[in-house]
Amino acid sequence: MPPVEAPAGWSLARRDAFRAFHRASFGGLDGPTRTRMYAIVAGGEVVGMVRMTRRDEPGTVETGMWLGRSARGRGLGAAALRELLNAAAAAGMHTVVAETKPDNQGAVSVLRKCGAELREKGGKLHARMCLDAVLPAR
Numbered sequence: 218m219p220p221v222e223a224p225a226g227w228s229l230a231r232r233d234a235f236r237a238f239h240r241a242s243f244g245g246l247d248g249p250t251r252t253r254m255y256a257i258v259a260g261g262e263v264v265g266m267v268r269m270t271r272r273d274e275p276g277t278v279e280t281g282m283w284l285g286r287s288a289r290g291r292g293l294g295a296a297a298l299r300e301l302l303n304a305a306a307a308a309g310m311h312t313v314v315a316e317t318k319p320d321n322q323g324a325v326s327v328l329r330k331c332g333a334e335l336r337e338k339g340g341k342l343h344a345r346m347c348l349d350a351v352l353p354a355r
């Protein structure tokens with residue numbers, strides 16, 4: 218989410234911004250944000266979000282995700298990204314890209330588990346997943 222000008226914590230302003238950020242993508246891949254978001258549900262509760270955003274290059278989307286702190290470190294990130302790759306293929310995409318920071322160990326691990334090709338450039342880590350390739354078993 219973009220930063221919110223509001224007092225720290227789960228304040229009303231931050232809740233409103235959080236809802237607005239996710240509702241803005243209700244239009245999906247062909248809507249104003251060119252983004253389709255999926256809730257990540259575990260144990261009957263929404264614990265995170267994974268998205269794909271249409272890029273200018275045909276057949277290519279960018280992914281990003283978050284999990285609530287209490288839902289991290291349980292393998293849900295890789296499971297959600299695998300589902301996202303399947304959804305992207307079903308939507309006719311051939312490539313999923315992602316961008317993160319090289320020190321984001323959780324994200325790097327999840328991307329590796331999903332077979333991403335990683336390249337570091339200008340302090341950023343660029344990941345590329347080709348949907349024609351077979352996904353690693355885990």
Ligand SMILES: CC(C)(COP(=O)(O)OP(=O)(O)OC[C@H]1O[C@@H](n2cnc3c(N)ncnc32)[C@H](O)[C@@H]1OP(=O)(O)O)[C@@H](O)C(=O)NCCC(=O)NCCS
Nearest residue numbers: 282283284289290291292293294295316317322323324326
């Ligand atoms: C990135 C994220 C989705 C990963 O999901 P996850 O379900 O926690 O991932 P996993 O449970 O598969 O853990 C991934 C690995 O990272 C490790 N890890 C996770 N957080 C870590 C941390 N802070 N420091 C060191 N290692 C960490 C886990 O131990 C695990 O290691 P393993 O693959 O060797 O078993 C989640 O941490 C998150 O929401 N982070 C905040 C938002 C974010 O950074 N999103 C990605 C931006 S591109």
